[in-house]
Amino acid sequence: MTGGTEGTGGGPEAGESPSGLSARDEAVLAVERRSWPGAGPKERAIREQLGISPTRYYQLLNALLDDPRALAHDPVTVNRLRRVRDARRARR
Numbered sequence: 001m002t003g004g005t006e007g008t009g010g011g012p013e014a015g016e017s018p019s020g021l022s023a024r025d026e027a028v029l030a031v032e033r034r035s036w037p038g039a040g041p042k043e044r045a046i047r048e049q050l051g052i053s054p055t056r057y058y059q060l061l062n063a064l065l066d067d068p069r070a071l072a073h074d075p076v077t078v079n080r081l082r083r084v085r086d087a088r089r090a091r092r
Helices: 023-033 039-050 054-065 068-073 075-091
Strands: none
Touching (some): 023 039, 023 054, 039 054, 068 075
């Protein structure tokens, strides 16, 4: 793994795409890109589409926000989520 966090990235054996992200990492960003009517449908989609718990999903997502490959792959989503994360940290 290069410059990533455990569970993100990987090599070609992990299904790495041309963006350098794994297929799972791209799927996490795709879920986050969508608009959701509430937490329930989103959590259900996370379990059904990704096969992971919502807690693990948010761990992976948070790691992706610091990954330059994720920023290159989906700058709008990553920058939006970074702003949300920074605002939450500032309120603490």
